[in-house]
Amino acid sequence: SSPDTNSMPVIKYPRARDPLFYEWDRKAQKCGLRHTIYAVNGDQYTGEWLDNLKHGKGTQIWKSTGAIYSGDWKFGKRDGYGSYSILDPVTKEYKRVYTGWWENDQRGGRGMFFYPNGELYEGEWSNGLRSGWGKMHYKDGSTYEGQWLTDQPNGQGLLRLPNGNRYEGGWKDGKKHGPGKYFYSDKGQLLEGIWVADIPKCGVLVDFGRDNAPDPTQFPLPEIELHDPAGVLAEARATFDDSHN
Template sequence: MYVLLTAMPHLKKPRKVEPLSKLWDRKAQKCGLRHTVYSVNGDEYTGDWLDSKKHGKGTQIWKKGRAIYDGDWKYGKRDGYGTYSKLLSATNDDSACYEGEWSEDQRSGWGRMYYDNGDIYEGEWLKNKHHGQGMLRLANENRYEGNWKYGKKNGHGKFFYQDKGQLYEGFWVDGVAKCGTVSDFGREEAPTPTIYPIPKVHLLDVRSVLMETQSTYHGE
């Protein structure tokens, strides 16, 4: 008996084909420096990318809020040093501007804020609030220098009443002055000075009295 042997056809190994969905995702991945990328809502971003997230140096423009951020990014969030300004709707003048440090998309660290009402804050921030040492200069030139906690005056500080020519020095609790001393300061140059100067304090040890009162409040 004879057995007829036939050659088996050579089967080619099928080529791996990448699904179109994965191909599109891979091509859409943004890494490195790119030109301006426009969002469907009209926002614009020009700068560095990493794994499709803003990362490095970049400028973001928000169309709806007419706001601009220029600075450092980290995994899609403002992080590092940068400036943020919001424009008035009628003009192109800055209505509010912040320049300083950011963390996790919030003002944290040192920074300077120009408010649209003319006030200026310069100092430490934490999660978008004044926190730590800082100075707030009001539009009328009066100013506070001292400690802050979560956006409120807390601890020791000085408030300069430039309009009256007086200085209050003491301590605050949740934005309220609790105990301190008031003295004349630049009264001669003040636009609306008090009628009479403040008499001198005749306590032998003013600081000890203030410290004792301060400890009472802290003990509450």
């Protein structure tokens, strides 16, 4: 009878081995958690690796500046969540500069940036610049909250001044631009109009909260005698839109 093919032994071929130097190279590759590694320039890194690249959680200290980054890495670059601090040359203490999200070795996503003069930005970043929605706390006590693009207020935003005055409206390259409203809370007045490069070009000034104003004007504003002030403003706004599109 013919042999039962199901019971025939399976031949195990020996697996072809890589040349020995490949194996040595693999063992030398940095993977997983390692102790502190020092670069030739004196920089040091403690953390996780993948295929010879910083990858995972790790802390880097730059010798030249004393700066330190602790957080996430991807393929050799800061990417994910992390904190960056610099060494104060006088006090020898670390001062936090940025805490938040990183993309491709730059600030990207949401984060907080601490400026040397005490100012603070909390909001969105792109390619290392303030871009998206964010709030800036200025040294003089004023705040800007709104849209940013390439590190400046661009789009819609609200500026509050220490004296209570505020501007709500359009911005372009850090300046009031487009339709907006300026509330003079100290005087009890409101200017609604069109701004171009920080200058109101056309507007209507009315009393607003005058009874509660700390320093109201001596006389209330007379009633506007234009037949259609809203129409005039709408026409100016349309002209602005046409000339800036």
